[in-house]
Amino acid sequence: MSTPEWSGGELEVRELRYFVAIAEELHFGRAATRLGMAQPPLSRAIRELERRLGAQLLERTTRRVSLTAAGDVLLRDARVALEAVTAAARRTRHAARPAPTLRVALKADYDAGLLPGILAAYHEQAAAIAVDLLLGGRGEQEQALRDGRADVGLLPTPAEARGLDVEPLLTEPRLVALAATDPLADRPTLSLADLHGRLLPDDLPASSAPRDLAQIFMLVELGTIIWYPPRSLAERHPRLGVVYRRVTDLTPSTLCVAWPSDCRSPAVAAFVRAAATVSAAAG
Amino acid sequence: MSTPEWSGGELEVRELRYFVAIAEELHFGRAATRLGMAQPPLSRAIRELERRLGAQLLERTTRRVSLTAAGDVLLRDARVALEAVTAAARRTRHAARPAPTLRVALKADYDAGLLPGILAAYHEQAAAIAVDLLLGGRGEQEQALRDGRADVGLLPTPAEARGLDVEPLLTEPRLVALAATDPLADRPTLSLADLHGRLLPDDLPASSAPRDLAQIFMLVELGTIIWYPPRSLAERHPRLGVVYRRVTDLTPSTLCVAWPSDCRSPAVAAFVRAAATVSAAAG
DNA sequence: CGGATTCATATCCTGGCGGTATGAGTACAC
DNA sequence: GTGTACTCATACCGCCAGGATATGAATCCG
Numbered sequence: 001m002s003t004p005e006w007s008g009g010e011l012e013v014r015e016l017r018y019f020v021a022i023a024e025e026l027h028f029g030r031a032a033t034r035l036g037m038a039q040p041p042l043s044r045a046i047r048e049l050e051r052r053l054g055a056q057l058l059e060r061t062t063r064r065v066s067l068t069a070a071g072d073v074l075l076r077d078a079r080v081a082l083e084a085v086t087a088a089a090r091r092t093r094h095a096a097r098p099a100p101t102l103r104v105a106l107k108a109d110y111d112a113g114l115l116p117g118i119l120a121a122y123h124e125q126a127a128a129i130a131v132d133l134l135l136g137g138r139g140e141q142e143q144a145l146r147d148g149r150a151d152v153g154l155l156p157t158p159a160e161a162r163g164l165d166v167e168p169l170l171t172e173p174r175l176v177a178l179a180a181t182d183p184l185a186d187r188p189t190l191s192l193a194d195l196h197g198r199l200l201p202d203d204l205p206a207s208s209a210p211r212d213l214a215q216i217f218m219l220v221e222l223g224t225i226i227w228y229p230p231r232s233l234a235e236r237h238p239r240l241g242v243v244y245r246r247v248t249d250l251t252p253s254t255l256c257v258a259w260p261s262d263c264r265s266p267a268v269a270a271f272v273r274a275a276a277t278v279s280a281a282a283g
Numbered sequence: 284m285s286t287p288e289w290s291g292g293e294l295e296v297r298e299l300r301y302f303v304a305i306a307e308e309l310h311f312g313r314a315a316t317r318l319g320m321a322q323p324p325l326s327r328a329i330r331e332l333e334r335r336l337g338a339q340l341l342e343r344t345t346r347r348v349s350l351t352a353a354g355d356v357l358l359r360d361a362r363v364a365l366e367a368v369t370a371a372a373r374r375t376r377h378a379a380r381p382a383p384t385l386r387v388a389l390k391a392d393y394d395a396g397l398l399p400g401i402l403a404a405y406h407e408q409a410a411a412i413a414v415d416l417l418l419g420g421r422g423e424q425e426q427a428l429r430d431g432r433a434d435v436g437l438l439p440t441p442a443e444a445r446g447l448d449v450e451p452l453l454t455e456p457r458l459v460a461l462a463a464t465d466p467l468a469d470r471p472t473l474s475l476a477d478l479h480g481r482l483l484p485d486d487l488p489a490s491s492a493p494r495d496l497a498q499i500f501m502l503v504e505l506g507t508i509i510w511y512p513p514r515s516l517a518e519r520h521p522r523l524g525v526v527y528r529r530v531t532d533l534t535p536s537t538l539c540v541a542w543p544s545d546c547r548s549p550a551v552a553a554f555v556r557a558a559a560t561v562s563a564a565a566g
Numbered sequence: 567c568g569g570a571t572t573c574a575t576a577t578c579c580t581g582g583c584g585g586t587a588t589g590a591g592t593a594c595a596c
Numbered sequence: 597g598t599g600t601a602c603t604c605a606t607a608c609c610g611c612c613a614g615g616a617t618a619t620g621a622a623t624c625c626g
Contacts, residue, residue, distance in 0.1 A: 011372045012296050014583095028604060041584045043605060053372060055379030062591045062603050070379035077371030077431075080545055084367045088360035089294045089336060096338030096353035148360075162544040163446055261445040262363055297614095311573060324615045326574060331614095345572050345622045568626090575620070582613080589606070595599090 013085055015049045016078040018042055019057065023075045026065045083147055087260075090148030101132040102267045105141040105150035109213060112170050112232040112255045114278055115154065122274035127266035137211070138202075145260055152259045152268045154275070156230065165261040167272060169279035171254040175234045175244040177216075179223040185243045192249050198226045217242055230255075255279075296368055298332045299361040301325055302340065306358040309348045366430055370543075373431030384415040385550045388424040388433035392496060395453050395515040395538045397561055398437065405557035410549035420494065421485075428543055435542045435551045437558070439513065448544040450555060452562035454537040455514045458527040460499075462506040468526045475532050482508045500525055513538075538562075 021031040022042070032039040050057050057071035067075065094100055106115070122128050134150050142158050144150035158166060176195060178185050184194060201210050204225065210216045219225045221241040229237075230253040234244045257275040259268050304314040305325070315322040333340050340354035350358065377383055389398070405411050417433050419426075425441050427433035441449060459478060461468050467477060484493050487508065493499040502508045504524040512520075513536040517527045540558040542551050 010296060011368050013293060013368075014295065016368070016371070029602090037583095038585055039604075040586080040606080045583080047605090053375050053379065055375050057375075060604065061593095062605085063593060065604085068379075070375050073378040074371060074375040076545055076547065077367070077374055081364065081367035081371050084360070084364035085294050085296075085299070088299070088357060088364050091360055092336050092338050092340075092353050092357040095356040096336065096351075162448075165445075262359055264359065312571090320614095321616055322573075323575080323617080328614080330574090343573065345574085346624060348573085569624105570626105571622100571624080573620105573622085576618085578616085578618105580613105580615085582611105584611090585609085587607085587609105589604105591602105591604085593600100593602085595601100596597100 011049075011052075013082065015045055016082055018045050019049060019071075019074060020078050020082065022046060022058065022065070023067055023071060026067075028065065087146060087148035094148070099130065101130045102128075102152065102265075102271060103132045103134050103144075103150045104271070105134040105136060105144040105153040105155070107138065107141060107155060108135050109233050109236070110156050110230070110255070111154055112172060112230060113236065114169065114255065114275070114282060117278040117282070118154075118271070118275045121278050122271050125270040125274065127270040129267045141258070145258060151263070151265060152257065152271050154255065154257055156256070157254045158256060158258055161258070163261055164258045165263075166256045166258045167276060169255045169257055169275055170283060171252050172231045173246070173252045174228045174230050174250050176247050176250070177220045177227040177229060177234065177242050177244055179221050180241050180243050182223060182243075185245070187245065189246045189248060192247060195226060195247070199224065201225055201227055213237065294332075294335075296365065298328060299365055301328050302332060302354075302357060303361050303365065305329060305341065305348070306350055306354060309350075311348065370429060370431035377431070382413065384413045385411075385435065385554060386415045386417050386427075386433045387554070388417040388419060388427040388436040388438070390421065390424060390438060391418050392516050392519070393439050393513070393538070394437055395455060395513060396519065397452065397538065397558070397565060400561040400565070401437075401554070401558045404561050405554050408553040408557065410553040412550045425541070428541060434546070434548060435540065435554050437538065437540055439539070440537045441539060441541055444541070446544055447541045448546075449539045449541045450559060452538045452540055452558055453566060454535050456529070456535045457511045457513050457533050458517045459530050459533070460503045460510040460512060460517065460525050460527055462504055463524050463526050465506060465526075468528070470528065472529045472531060475530060478509060478530070484508055484510060496520065 018031070018035065021035050022028060025031040025034065028039050028043055032042045035042065046058065053070075053074075055070040055074075056068050057074060059066045059068055094103070111118075119131060122131070134144060136144060139159070141150065141153040141155040142160055142164065145153050146163055153164075158164065176190060184190055187194075201216055201219070204210070204219075210219055210225075216225070216227055217237075217239055220227050221239075228247070228250060229244075257272050259272065301314070301318065304318050305311060308314040308317065311322050311326055315325045318325065329341065336353075336357075338353040338357075339351050340357055342349045342351055377386070394401075402414060405414070417427060422442070424433070424436040424438040425443055425447065428436050429446055436447075441447065459473060467473055470477075484499055484502070487493070487502075493502055493508075499508070499510055500520075500522055503510050504522075511530070511533060512527075540555050542555065
């Protein structure tokens with residue numbers, strides 16, 4: 001049962017990149033420019049791809065290009081496959097370095113104070129190697145783990161865990177951060193209904209979205225936004241002009257350790273063990 | 284941050300296939316034969332791959348080939364990436380068929396009797412399309428889901444859920460199937476300790492491993508092996524010469540519905556909903 | 567020490583892939 | 597309705613990537 005439904009040649013990474021570019025641009029000319037090539041060979045490559053798959057991927061008139069159902073399927077799967085290929089290259093290049101490191105992806109200040117303990121426990125283990133910290137914003141940890149830039153991650157409840165193994169470490173409530181001058185700041189406890197309609201950091205347009213804690217604090221102090229940090233983060237960042245209040249019905253935040261599910265590296269295993277140990281001791 | 288750590292060209296599917304073949308054979312000549320090509324171009328391709336990755340993948344003397352640490356990393360990741368590429372092709376080809384079907388992978392008799400109900404509930408939904416059943420042995424369901432031959436699976440507690448989303452449907456105890464003539468058959472209840480040392484179907488060498496229920500039953504009746512079927516399966520297969528007994532400390536079996544985690548097909552969603560509904564009604 | 571085995575090197579050649587020039591179909595202005 | 601601009605398809609050319617064959621070099625074994 002090596003290859004039962006064989007209906008033509010082999011998919012190639014180059015073709016997948018071409019197709020993704022066109023599917024995203026829906027325009028052969030622009031896609032060709034983005035790929036750094038001319039339009040005709042691109043047209044021909046897609047036609048060849050369609051022939052080999054026995055599937056029409058794009059509806060095209062001379063004025064409009066659109067995806068077929070099959071094209072939509074390929075777009076999703078091609079992105080996943082390309083990600084896997086680049087991850088393979090990145091991980092291999094890293095593994096070949098004279099002294100490979102354990103690359104830990106995390107979001108600054110979202111370690112619930114566990115990081116120093118975890119690192120200490122990790123370094124005591126035999127399988128431990130040097131650690132590189134990879135700081136990133138919301139969601140970048142998952143991306144880094146999937147595309148091979150990181151080996152293990154420390155992150156609050158991953159939304160998109162596809163391809164990752166996850167181990168929860170610590171669950172803690174989130175608070176709401178308000179301007180001290182906010183009318184609601186007088187009340188010791190709030191509910192989500194009280195906060196309905198308030199802007200969160202993610203609600204701002206990308207151009208003015210805050211990129212770090214200092215920017216978030218400024219916007220909170222001004223009353224532009226409110227913010228739901230985990231309790232441990234709030235406790236470590238007392239700040240004039242900003243108050244924290246409990247919110248009765250706000251879902252808590254769970255700090256997790258995550259790693260690519262096909263990973264067999266002893267260093268990653270050691271890190272996960274260390275994290276589990278420290279969280280058990282803390283919990 | 285398009286491609287920060289750029290250290291040479293692009294990995295290609297062809298090269299990954301070459302590398303996997305060599306890594307598995309650890310012999311250039313045999314790998315070349317398997318790939319249907321001559322040995323020299325294969326050697327050159329691997330050398331080029333190593334140059335582009337900046338990583339030595341294989342230690343070779345004229346008499347022995349072995350994987351380096353980096354090669355081991357690439358072998359794992361290349362397999363995953365190749366699987367993703369062939370899955371993309373298979374799914375696209377299937378989606379392009381005039382009337383695509385929902386391909387349900389399952390293990391015969393391991394549906395806990397839920398399948399008819401699930402199919403009925405599924406077909407009542409608007410998003411339902413025709414169903415193809417894909418029967419396979421242990422572990423083949425996961426494989427089929429990952430490589431694009433199946434869209435959704437019904438399977439007992441998947442061991443290797445990498446890249447799959449899983450929803451548990453029904454947990455039920457497993458029993459032990461014994462020859463009626465077995466001394467232990469006199470006792471109403473057993474423990475794992477009583478059965479220590481007995482052969483299970485998986486313990487047999489691949490050549491004589493049973494491939495279906497009839498073969499398993501024969502071996503059980505002969506006393507060659509014992510077997511741990513889920514209760515619902517045992518109930519539907521009473522059989523002369525074989526008795527079922529409860530085992531106090533045997534882990535139960537959970538029937539699950541599983542699907543590729545990046546899937547957005549409405550037909551799959553409908554099937555999962557139907558399965559959840561039926562299992563809730565049954566539970 | 568000689569033969570067998572196996573990976574590397576040298577050289578040739580074909581076909582795939584990209585480029586340029588041009589055709590053809592469609593939307594839109596007026 | 598007709599011209600114009602836009603965009604995808606076709607035709608054709610040229611280069612080099614990648615495969616084949618022949619041979620060399622290194623190691624193991626008797």
